Amino acid sequence: MPAVVAIGGQWGDEGKGRVVDLLARHASIVVRYSAGNNAGHTIVNDKGKFALHLIPAGIFYPDKTAIIGNGLVIDPQALIDEITMLETRGVSTERLRVSDRAHLVMPWHPIIDQQEEQFRGTAAVGTTGKGVGPAFSDKVGRWGIRMSELADAEGFMARLRLVLDYKNEMLTKLYGVEPLDFDHIYETYREHWARLAPYVTDTSLICHEALRRGDRILLEGAQGSLLDLDAGTYDYVTSSVPTSMAGGAAVGAGIAPRDIDRVVGVYKAYQTRVGNGPMPTELFGREGDRLRDAGQEYGTTTGRPRRCGWFDSVAGRYTIRLNGCHSISLTRLDVLDRFEMLKVCVAYSINGRRVDEFPSSRLALEAAEPIYEELPGWEANTSDCRRFDDLPDNAQRYVRRIEELIGAPAALVSVGPERDQAIIVDPIL
Ligand code: GDP
Ligand code: IMO
Ligand code: MG
Numbered sequence: 001m002p003a004v005v006a007i008g009g010q011w012g013d014e015g016k017g018r019v020v021d022l023l024a025r026h027a028s029i030v031v032r033y034s035a036g037n038n039a040g041h042t043i044v045n046d047k048g049k050f051a052l053h054l055i056p057a058g059i060f061y062p063d064k065t066a067i068i069g070n071g072l073v074i075d076p077q078a079l080i081d082e083i084t085m086l087e088t089r090g091v092s093t094e095r096l097r098v099s100d101r102a103h104l105v106m107p108w109h110p111i112i113d114q115q116e117e118q119f120r121g122t123a124a125v126g127t128t129g130k131g132v133g134p135a136f137s138d139k140v141g142r143w144g145i146r147m148s149e150l151a152d153a154e155g156f157m158a159r160l161r162l163v164l165d166y167k168n169e170m171l172t173k174l175y176g177v178e179p180l181d182f183d184h185i186y187e188t189y190r191e192h193w194a195r196l197a198p199y200v201t202d203t204s205l206i207c208h209e210a211l212r213r214g215d216r217i218l219l220e221g222a223q224g225s226l227l228d229l230d231a232g233t234y235d236y237v238t239s240s241v242p243t244s245m246a247g248g249a250a251v252g253a254g255i256a257p258r259d260i261d262r263v264v265g266v267y268k269a270y271q272t273r274v275g276n277g278p279m280p281t282e283l284f285g286r287e288g289d290r291l292r293d294a295g296q297e298y299g300t301t302t303g304r305p306r307r308c309g310w311f312d313s314v315a316g317r318y319t320i321r322l323n324g325c326h327s328i329s330l331t332r333l334d335v336l337d338r339f340e341m342l343k344v345c346v347a348y349s350i351n352g353r354r355v356d357e358f359p360s361s362r363l364a365l366e367a368a369e370p371i372y373e374e375l376p377g378w379e380a381n382t383s384d385c386r387r388f389d390d391l392p393d394n395a396q397r398y399v400r401r402i403e404e405l406i407g408a409p410a411a412l413v414s415v416g417p418e419r420d421q422a423i424i425v426d427p428i429l
Contacts, residue, residue, distance in 0.1 A: 002211065002216075002217075002258075002259045002260060002261040002262075003207075003211070003216070003217040003218070003219055003249075003253070003255060003259050003260045003261070003262075004023070004027070004216065004217070004218050004219065004260070004261070004262040004263075004264065004428065004429055005033075005218075005219040005221065005249045005260055005262070005263050005264070006019055006020050006023065006218065006219065006220055006221055006264045006266055006329070007221035007224075007225060007242060007243060007248075007249070007263065007264070007265055007266065007323050007325075008221050008222070008223055008224030008225060008227075008242060008265075008266055009224060009225055009265040009266060009267040009316060009319040009320065009323070009325070009328065010224045010225070010226055010267060010268060010271055010272070010273075010312075010315065010316075010319070011223075011224045011226045011227055011271070011272065011273035011274070011279070012039075012222075012223045012224040012227055012242075012273075012274070013040075013224075013268075013272055013274070013297075013299070013300065013306065014224060014266040014267055014268045014331060015042075015266055015268065015329070015331030015332060015414060016041055016220060016221055016222070016266045017041025017042050017043045017052060017057045017220075018041075018042065018043060018044070018057075018331065018414065018417060019264070019266050019329045019331065019412065019414065020041075020056065020057040020058070020218060020220045021043045021045065021057040021058075021060065021419060022412070022419055022422055023218055023264075023428055023429055024057060024058040024060075024061055024064060024218055025061065026216060026218075026427075026428075026429035027058065027064065027215075027216040027217060027218035027429065028063075028064060028065065028210060028215040028216060028217070029058070029064065029065045029066075029067060029206065029207060029210050029215065029216075029217045029218070030056040030057060030058025030059075030064055030065075030066050030067070030217075030218045030219075030220055031056060031067040031068075031069050031203070031207065031217060031218070031219050031220065031253045032054065032055070032056040032067070032068050032069060032072060032220050032222065033069045033071045033072075033219050033220070033221070033248070033249050033251075033252030033253040034069075034071045034072065034221065034222050034223075034240045034241060034242055034248065034249075034252045035071075035072060035073075035132060035222035035223055035238065035240045035242065036053075036054065036072055036073040036074060036075065036105060036130060036131075036132040036135065036240075037053035037054050037074075037075050037078040037079075037105075037130050037132070037301070038053075038127070038128040038130050038132040038222075038223070038238065038301060039053055039054075039222035039223060039301065040052075040053055040299065040300025040301035040302075041053075041057060041220075041222075041300070042300050042417065043057050043060065044417040044418050044419070045060055045418075045419050046419075047060070047089060047090060047091060048089065049417075050085075050086075050089075050091075051300050051301075052082065053078060053082060053301060054068055054072065054074060054075075054078060054079050054082055055068065055079075055082050055083070055086070055093070055096060056068070056220045057220060058218065058220075059086060059091060059093065059095075059096060060091060062092060062095070064095065065095045065096075065097060065206065065210075066093075066095060066096045066097070067096075067097050067098075067099070067203045067206065067207070067253075068096070068097070068098045068099060068102060068203070069099050069102070069203055069204075069252050069253040069254060070099040070101035070102050070203065070204065070251075070252065070253075070254050071102075071240070071241075071248075071251060071252020071253065072099070072102045072103070072252070073102070073103045073104070073105050073132055073135035073136060073139065073144075073240075074098070074102050074103070074104055074105060074147065075104075075105035075130065075131070076104060076105075076189065076192035076193075076195075076196060077192065078105075078130075079098070079196065080192065080195050080196065083096070083195075083199075093199075096199050097199055097200075097201050097203050097206060098147060098196065098199045098200045098201070098203070099147065099200075099201075099202070099203040099204070099254070100146070100147050100148035100200050100201060100202055100203075101146055101147070101148065101202075101204075101254070102146065102147045103135055103136075103138070103139045103144040103145065103146055103147075104135070104144070104145045104146065104147060104150075104189075105130070105131045105132065105135045106131075106135070106138075106145060106163075106167075106185070107180055107185055108131075108134070108164075108167040108170075108171060108180060109130075109131025109132075109134040109135045109138070110129060110130060110131035110134075111131075111171065111175075111177065112131070112134040112170070112171075112175075113127055113129055113130070113131045113132070113133055113134050114129060115175045115177070116133075116134070117129070124276060125235065125236055125237075125275060125276060125277070126236075126274070126275030126276040126277075127275065128275075128299075128301050128302050129302070130301075132238070132239060132240075133238070133239040135239075136239035136240055137239065138163075143163055143166065143167075145159055145160070145163060147196075147200055148200065150189055150190065150192070150193035150196075150197075151193065151197065151200075153190065156186070156189070156190070157186060160182065160185060160186055160189075161182065164180060164182055164185065167180070168180060203253075203254060204253070204254025204255065207253060207254060207255050208254075208255065211255065211259055216429060217253075217255070217259075218429070219249045219253055219260070221242050221243075221249070221266075222240075222242055223238050223240070223242040224242060224319075225242060225243045225265075225318075225319035225322055225323060226273075226315055226319065227242060228241055228242050228243045228248075228322075229241055230243075231243055231318075231319075231322050233277045233278050233362065233365060234360075234362070235362070236275065236276055236277020236278070236362070237277075240252075243319075243322055243323050262326050262428070262429075263323050263324050263325045263326055264325065264326065264327055264328065264329055264411065264412075264428055265319065265320055265323055265325035265327075265328045265329070265408065266328070266329045266331060267311075267316060267328050267329070267330055267331070267402075267406075268311075268330075268331050268332050269311060269330055269331065269332050269333045269335065269336055269398070269402075270291060270295075270308065270309065270310055270311050270332070270335070270336065271308070271309040271310060271311055271312050271315075272295075272297050272306040272307060272308050272309075273306065273307045274299045274302070274304050274306050274307070275304075277362075278362060278365035278366045278368070279307055279309060280309075280312060280314075280315075280345065280348055280365060280368040280369070280370050281309035281310045281311070281312045281343075281345045281370045282307050282308070282309040283308055283309045283310065288307070288308050288309070291308040291309070291335075292305060292306065292308045294335050294336070294338065294339075295308065295332060295335040310342070310343040310344060310345055310370070310372065311343075311344045311345065311402060312345045312370070313344055313345060313346055313402065313405035313406050314345060314346070314347060314348055314355075314356065314357070314358050315358050316402070316405065316406035317357075317358070317405065317406045317407055318357065318358035320406050320407055320408045321407075325408045326408070326411075327408055327409050327410065327411035327412075327426065327428060328403075328406070328408050328409070328410050328411065328412075329410070329411065329412040329413075329414065329428070330399060330402065330410045330412070330413050330414065331414040332414065333382055333391075333395060333398075333399070333413055333414065333415050334381070334382045334383045334415045334416055334421075336377065336378075336395075336398070337378065337379070337380065337381055337382055337383075338377075338379060339377040339379075340376075340377045340379055341374055341375070341376060341377055342374070342375045342376075342377050342398060343370075343372040343373070343374055343375070344372065344373050344375060344398075344401060344402065344405065345370035345371065345372055346371055346372070346373050346405060347371045348368035348369060348370060348371065349368070349369045349370075349371055350364050350367050350368050350369070351367060354371065355368070373401075375394070375397065375398055375401060376394050376397075377394060378391075378392035378393070378394040378395040378398075380392045380395075382395055382415045383415050383416045383421060384415075385415055385423060386420075386422075386423060387423060388413065388423050388425050390423075391413070391423070399413060409425070409426065410425055411424070411425055411426040411427075411428045412424055412425065412426075412428060413425065
């Protein structure tokens, strides 16, 4: 039984953690394959509410292996904090495995992140400030340090010396900030290694052996397709590949693309975005506030208010196509329970011309005016519905219209953050 990937179809925070937590029961391994602790995945289960940044949602099942794949950049302190938080709250991390090929977020990365944002000024990306972008830049630029390098005291010392000498040149001469201290970083990262070593291994091999046995692997995406380095609203994107496209899920988990046989797109029933960049259906003023209040839309990682807007089916259709989604999980339908009328964007008007496909140009996206279709609300509580037929007629119509517009069926409709607050239309795994 091959791998299934759950990807974000919008600008992140679609409820991937919540969906993966639900689907994980059918898999033996759950793998995070990309990004770093810029992600924030919320899971609500019988042990309480958790925000995970690096560890995949499968960690809550004692019989599943939870893997942090080679596609991630890992801030070791953040990972240790997350492990400690889970252990303190009674969640075992015994079956957590971390790829020896994953890259490290080093102390200079958050500083460079902040400096670059300052330099961009009004054009700032609005990053999470975790140093994830600069860590990926270093990976591509061959200045990265990988997890396995921490194991060898002398090797790490030599590598750190080389990279830090270069980074200190940048910090002092380009940015005019204080240089970083070699001994302090060396000691700290060796201590991190002492704590993390039991988890670190060749995770690609674990996945390979599981696939050969016929086990199911679930790949947990981070961010959303519209933040993808290639496919997203460049340059207001993240520095990794959240999509399932080649270079995304398969590479980041260390498996072959042919091992992925199902792609599930996770979409919110409306649109949100944190950080800057174009968002054609963004609502401002009281309308935006109403949606933000109804959904309590504040970032899991940074606490920033999320920008909110109506469902954008132009963007949705685009990300369904890119990822080859077989089906979608539509989350947060309950947030719309009290709206008397809903809008769905069916096309854009750009400089007076109707546009049906998601444009690549930032200028075009900034100029895009949504063309809306209005749908009646249902003004009823959906959070207790467990079958599709239990949903009010107008809620069913809303879901069906989204399916039609984006071209993929809803296999799962989520009506609340708790594990059981879901309507399983079609078993995904
Ligand atoms: P992720 O980054 O894609 O995992 O999403 P986040 O965790 O950042 O944000 C999703 C938020 O929506 C979290 O607070 C979830 O607990 C919550 N959530 C997920 N599904 C539902 C749902 O169907 N209804 C409601 N009301 N909340 C949900
Ligand atoms: P999850 O996995 C929402 C956004 C940031 C910023 C841009 C670049 O929880 O859906 P970065 O720190 O990655 O260099 O910031 O990407 N961003 C996210 N937005 N959800 C996320 O992850 C995000 N990860 C990064 O807000 O706009
Ligand atoms: Mg999130």
